[in-house]
Amino acid sequence: MAQEEQKQSRRKFLFSLGIIGVIIIAVVTFARDMLLYLFPPKKEKKFHKYLVGKRGEIAVGKAKEIKIGKTPVYVVHLEKEYKVFSGICTHLGCIIRWEEDKGRFFCPCHKGIFDKTGKVIGGPPPRPLDQFRVEEEGDLVFMYVKNKTRGPWA
Secondary structure, eight states: OHHHHHHHHHHHHHHHHHHHHHHHHHHHHHHHHHHHHHHHOOOOOOOOEEEEEEEEOTTTTTEEEETTTTTEEEEESSSSSSSESSBBBBOOBBBOOOEETTTEEEEEETEEOOOTTOOOOESSSOOOOOOOEEEEEEEEEEEEEEEOOTTTTT
């Protein structure tokens, strides 16, 4: 009978050890996942590089429309540099257009007006046009678009 009690106590001990081990693993895993959620690792931003034109192709003060996928972007030649702006209005996401004769961007939906540097000069848009990074290499003008990152559930 003493041996039977010892087997039962050994069985209870191993069962308790297993339960405690599972609880410890669950708590440590939860804590690790919570820390990764609160402090995600920094990832290096990646960009796509697009050729948008040649130097001198666009006259100073003029703009050229380019489509990247289905999204329009505008390359503007200012006095000293090139700038690339999104063709999407910052008010409600309408497609804007370049008005050559007035030297400005215009949103026909809600009468938003932007100057050639992308700043709001009239209408309801709350902020300037979105701008992309531009680099000139030799006689070529390139723009950089940040890659969209996809989450684990996307």
